[in-house]
Amino acid sequence: MSGGRSAQAAIAIILAGGRGSRLGGRDKAAITLGGERLVDRAVSAARDGGALAVIVAGPAAAVPPGCIGVREEPAYGGPLAALAAALERPEAATATETLLLSCDLVDPAAVVGRLSGARWPAGADALVLRDPDGREQWLAGRYRLAPLREGVTALGAVSGLPIRQALSGLRIAWLDTAADDVADIDTPEDLDRARARSELGAD
Structure with a gap:
């Protein structure tokens, strides 16, 4: 990973276990865009960015080949619980930084x-x-793992808590960016816009 840090020390954590309630219960990870599942697009981006290990927190079907799968307990305990489960992996113990992506x-x-x-x-x-x-x-960030882990473990039980509760106490360097760069898919309208954008890009 560039930016003055060693790629040898970098991993990625991708959160893929949400209920997709605003999408009628659809599995977000399995939604396709440009012929690829959303989770596969995120994994490819992380690997291209230098992550040597990719941890995917979500159901087994969401975990692409070559990735490390974890699941929060209880299932659907929220993104903070999923992050906590990922941080328990040995890959997270030996790395110094991680990408954290939805x-x-x-x-x-x-x-x-x-x-x-x-x-x-x-x-x-x-x-x-x-x-x-x-x-x-918060789920479009790059974190030093030691303070990230401290922020999560300090809360104790994390199921159902908002992720910002663990992360907002960190010393954050904000990178302002265009809305399109951080667009995500929460609703059917978001999905329609994303697919229209993908089709335009393919022309």
Whole structure:
């Protein structure tokens, strides 16, 4: 991974276990865009960005070949519980930094490119993208694993807690970016827009 950090120390954690309730219960990871599952697009972007191990938190069907699968307990315990499960893997214990991505990013390559090309400011624990409206995109970030783990473990039981509760105490370097770069798929309308955008890009 670039930006002054060693690729040897980098992993990626991709969260792929949500219920997709605003999509009528559809499995987000299995939704296709441009002929690829969303989770496969995120994994490819992470690998292209230098991640030597990719941990996918979600059901077994969401875990692409060559990735490490984990599942939060209880299932559907939320993204923070999924992150906590991923951090228990030995790959996370030996690495120094991680990409943290949601599987439903429309353009994960743009997210990873922005994060991988940035340099760590002195004292920062994380680089996190922020959209033009000022919304923090916690699942489009690059984190030092030691403070990330400390933020999660300090909470104790994490099932059902919002992920920002563990991450907002970190020293964050915000990277402002275009809305399209951090677009995700939460609703049928989001999916329609993403597919229209994908078709335009293929022309």
